[in-house]
Amino acid sequence: MKKTFSQPHTVRISGIGGQGNVLMGIILAEALLDQGSWVVQTQSFGAQVRGGLSYCDVLFSTEPIDYPKAHSFEVIYSMHQMAVNAHVPLLHMNGILIIDSTQVKSIPKEGMRMTRKIISKPVTELTESKFGTSLPANMVGLGLIAKAGNFVTTQALKTAMSKHIKAKYVDMNSQAIDFGYSLIERSYNLRSERIDSVGRGFE
Template sequence: MKQAFTQPHSVRISGIGGQGNVLMGIILAEALIIQGNWVVQTQSYGAQVRGGLSYCDVLFNSEPIDYPKAHSFELIYSMHQTAVNAHVPLLHVNGVLIVDSTLVSSIPKEGVRMTRKIIQKPVTELTEKKFGSTLPANMVGLGLIARAGSFVTTQSLKEAMTKHIKAKYVEMNAQAIDFGYSLIEKSYSIRRERIDSVGRGFE
């Protein structure tokens, strides 16, 4: 008997090479596995490893995932203007868009038309003020994702993070996850929307 598959949730974390967005995706994927999900994580780099467009996709579901690629995303986290320009057209209707406004000065009009769930925080700037370094900005971003998307816990993110961060930096990165979580108050339930659903219930 052929097994039925449900459509997975989809997240894209995008930036430029050197910002740590791929590491974010790897840690997010592992955290979701810790929580008992089926997960697919893929990544892509531009021609330039540092300074070129790069992104990491995480698909997750409570059931097996039959196709390891998404063409649109319920949540997009963008760390650079180049990334948000490239990937905002892939956001689901009524999806969640989070941007680091230190490096993103404007939201493309496609994003404004697609959703009102747009979170803009100067993540890199706030990270430097808080920790004296921009290095844990990607962990701050994971905290933002945890709060905004309501599908992953900070506890599981921290557990996953310890596998990828040198021991002497674990405490700082754990604090960075909590700091990101504290930056916003509102959470959303990520879900798929029909195009004709924009209007009533659109938030």
């Protein structure tokens, strides 16, 4: 028998220090707040140096959130091989896995067993080609998340981003969000109730 349960929606953005994944989480959390959600945002650094594993979690719901941590995630965005290796086992059954294939060359077997919703794009490479720099790659990633998860608008992301980016870079980062959104055609709706085994509804 399948059991159903309700809990906050969960997103983990992971990479290594210097890739801007924590900023992504902060901007995503603020955008969701602006849309009227209850939100909890936390972050962790495996090493307080550039190049160490780091991640940022965002939990959001239409109701107050009574516990600030998650043990599994509906959406995981991984920007580095070290991150995907560490965090793919935490992906929800039938969750969304988005990877930057510039940095991630293989997906652990757990990911292939857990979901078919795997989006692989060479985000860093595409960003550098389009903008002449890889710096806004994290904003391209936010655009990907917005399109894939269908739970936050690009306008909300841009408004939140403008509070954290120097004014002279806002336009480029706004374009980067739109660029990420344009990279994929398919969106998936996050479900308020989820199942604990693969079966009907597995995509």
